[in-house]
Amino acid sequence: WYIWIYWANPMAWCLQGLASNEFMASKYDNGEVLLAIRGFQIGSEWIGYAFAYMIPYMLVSTAFLGFALKWNTIEPEQVHVKEKNKVSVGTAAALDQSTSQFNLPFIPVDLSFDKIVYEVEASKGGETLRLLNEISGIFKAGRMCALMGSSGAGKTTLMDVIAMRKTSGTIEGEIKLNGFLQERTSFLRSSGYVEQFDVQQAELTVRETVTFCARLRLDGEDPAVGGDAGKLRYVDHVLETMELTDIQTLLVGSYEEGGLSFEQRKRLAIACELAGSPSVIFLDEPTSGLDSRGALLVMRAMKRIADTGRTVCATIHQPSSAVFEMFDDLILLKKGGNVVFFGELGEGSEHLIEYFESHGVPEIAFGENPAAWMLRAYAGEGASADADWGEIYKQSSQFTSLRNELAAIPESPDESKKLTFEKTYAVEGYERIKLMNARLTTIYKRSPAYNGTRLLIALFYAFLIGSVFLRNTGPRSQGSDTVWEENQVDGVISTMFLSLIIIGVTSISMAVPVMKKMRDVFYKHRASGMLKHDSIAWALAVAESPYIILVAFLFGLVYYATVGLFSTAEKFFIFWVFFVLNVAIYSYFGQAFICLVKDIPTAGALVGALIGYNVFFSGLIVKPQYFVGPFQLGYYTAPGRFLLEGITMNQFEGIKQTVEARDESPFFFFLNCTSNVAVQTESCSGTMEQYVIDYYFGGRFKPENFWLDIGVCLGYLVLARFLTWFSLMKFNYVNT
Structure with missing residues (x-):
């Protein structure tokens, strides 16, 4: 049928x-x-x-x-999925008491920055663009500072420069923490950065996400931390602070498939940074995209963080009156990266209002939002075109007060307030790899759309391809005296080729989007100083391996049972080995491609190139004997050629069953038969081994190349893992 x-x-x-x-x-x-x-x-x-x-x-x-x-309209369901297993929450005592008063010791930080200049090269013309122009200020411990300005004023740029997130351009100026010059390792260990559009792993729960950050960012050898139990107790405290305790067992999920709401994701992003017990925390547009209730929930959490003595700085865009009133200080920028105002807001923003009204701005209306009034005053439609607010600020008492504060910072500050860390990372390398292995193993277990689907596809295609032979005179019931037709042998060889290509294409196509999500989360973790590229590169190989082995085994089992190849334990084992290598090569190159380039469409182009290369040069579409001249380079370098050679030579070597040549077919003439002989005496035939090795592949596929085939395939696996490792180390496809 x-x-x-x-x-x-x-x-x-x-x-x-x-x-x-x-x-x-x-x-x-x-x-x-x-x-x-x-x-x-x-x-x-x-x-x-x-x-x-x-x-x-x-x-x-x-x-x-x-x-x-x-x-037909398909809408994602916003479904919260609870874990089936009970989540460990640390010590038994932590279950019985509130953690609201629990906190880890940290050094409060006054972060000062003086005459910060940031310049980049223009995309055209080679000119230098100055994005920040001699900006100075102080973020004080226990206070929340808002960073505001019109679009393109440099709000996020300034915060990125201070938070050491910029990897391009030229930076000038001086940044100090409690009077000590900023040093990268110590700063990353003692700071947190919440991105505007944060990325998290959809397959993990809220608690698992925060716990992973805590275990990597807190030093368990520190007596104040108290080992892993202390880390877990601190996670309880963070979840309670961010009002996430009630949803700690819910999966993060995704916007497409359902999961946490946008506001819950914001609080989770803050919790992940707070899990490192930072002295300073930066937030990029923490209330953007939230309704008034969600914005107040996030701001209330930020206020609680500041009340513990931590320094909080956040860029903010068009805040409501309630949100704006929760900030203590303000840095206001205008286009060109110039400061318009820096200082305390005061009760009801009285200091801010007094500043602008004293410089000619119309009085604020009763009940009007000070933030909206301020932005309209210096950059809105009614703003004076003649007023240079940057120069006005430099002539103001606020600017003089700031200069005096910066000058008062001692040249020999108190050593007890210095942020120092002996190690670049809070935990050792083997522990980072162990934690990443456990994380990715959990992610893979909870990814039925990835792993479940490819297992089902393997079973489906193994049966579909193999079952073509169920009713034919296939190999399963054949004795040594069975006579084969040419097209039957061709069909078996073709199914082997199709098996390699179909499962390979499935593996590489599914690996790319999955790896893209994990890559983006890794970028965030690396920027936070949590881990290096080697941890995830190793964990990716380990987590993927069981599924590669299982896909190959299930496919081989069903395929063998339906096709009925010339089965011995040795032949099946070798078939499985080459199929494992096939799935691994495609899967790992999928990971490598999306790490090499920025986005999925570009990676898709590389995927298509590899698939086409393998299809054309494997030796089935175009037989090996027909590759001459420069085309031999493709034949000798395509991994698909070595995979197909390894499988076919293993299966057909030593098989002496008869293959009957069709009258006047190429195999007929290969056997030096003539029509008269074929008609008048016995039929023209050869052995299965002769047909496949000598005729079909022209003698260029050889059984003795077995170890060469294995070695080359292993070499391609090493190349794929190296490309992944190198790309994760070298590239960072985020806006820096």
């Missing part, structure tokens, strides 16, 4: 039309024989039949697509 699938397949009709168009041409003397050998229909009329099928098929498919787009 598979014949109905064949007749319904548009690709089969397309191939029939192309084959008929080519081989029914007058330049072929035996075109009908060549078509018959491959199982095609004979006759030029099949060219027209192909068009008669494919054109209506295309029209019906287009109509169906239009109908589906119009009438």
Whole structure:
């Protein structure tokens, strides 16, 4: 009944039309024989039949697509999925008492910055653009400072420069923490940075996400931390501070498939940074995209963080009155990276209002939002075009007061307030790898759309490809005296090739988007000083391996059972080994490609190139004996060639079953048979081994190349892992 699938397949009709168009041409003397050998229909009329099928098929498919787009709407369900297993919450005592008063000791920080200049090279013309122009200020411990300004004023740029997030451009100026010059290792260990659009792993729970950060950012050898139990207790405190305790067992999820709300994600992002017990925490647009309730929830959490004595700095855009009133200080910027105002806001923003009104701005209306009034005053429609607010600020008492404060910072500050860390990372390398291994193992277990789907696809295609032979005179019931036809042997070889390609394409295509998410989360962790590239590079290989082995085993088991190859334990084992290598090469190159380039479409181009390279040069579409000249380079470098050679030579070596040559076929003449002999005496035939090794692959696929095939495939695996490792170390596809 598979014949109905064949007749319904548009690709089969397309191939029939192309084959008929080519081989029914007058330049072929035996075109009908060549078509018959491959199982095609004979006759030029099949060219027209192909068009008669494919054109209506295309029209019906287009109509169906239009109908589906119009009438079928698929919306993601915002479903909270609870864990089945009970989550450990640290010591038993932590379960019985509130953690609201629990905190880890940290050094409060006054962060000062003086005459910060940031310049980048223009994309065209080679000119230098100054984005920040001699900005000075102080972020004080226990206070919240808002960083505001019109679009393009440099709010996020300034915060990124201070937080050491910029990896391009030229930075000038001086940044100090409690009077000591900023030093990268100590600063990253003692600070946190919450991005505007934070990325988290969808497959982990809220608690697992925060716990991972705490375990990597807190030093368990520190007596104040108290080992892993102390870290877990601190996680309880962080969850309570961020009002996440009630949803700690929910999966983070994604916007497409459902999960945490946008506001809950914001609080989770803050919790992840707070899990490192930072002295300073930066937040980029923490209230953007939130309704008034959500914004107040986030601001209330930020206020609690500042009340512990930590320094909090946040860029903010068009805040409500309630949100704006919760800040203690303000840095206001205008386009060009110049300061318009820096100082305390005061009760009800009285200091800010007094400053602007004293410089000619109309009085604020009763009940008006001070933030909106301020922005309109210096950059809105009613703002004076003649007023240079940057110069006005430099002539103000606020600027003089700031200069006096910066000058008062002692040259020999108190050593007890210095942030020092002996190690770059809070935990040792083996512990980072161990934690990352456990994290990725959990992610893979909770990724049925990835792992479950590829297992089902492997089983489906193994049965679909192999079951074609269920009712044929296949190998399973054949004795040594069984006679094969050429197209039967060709079919078995073709299924081996299809198996490698179909499962390979599935593996690499599914690996790219999954790796993209993990790569982006890693970028955030690396920028926070949590871990290095080697931790995730190693963990990726370990987490992927069991599924690669299982996919290969299940496919091989079903394929062998249905095709009924010349089965021995040794042949099955070797088939499985090469199939493991095939799945691994494609999966790991998928990971490497998305780490090498910025986005999925570009990685898709590399994926397509690898697939096409393997398909063309593997040795089935074009036989090995026909690769000459420069084309031999592709033949000798395509991993698919070594995979196909390894599998086919292992399966057919030593098989002496008879293959009967079709009259006047290429194999017929290969055996030096003649039509008269074939008709008048016995049929023309050769052995299975002779047909496959000597004729089909022209003697260029050789059984003795077994260890070469294994070695080259292992070499490609090493190359894929190296590319992943190198790309994670070298590249950072975020806006820096």
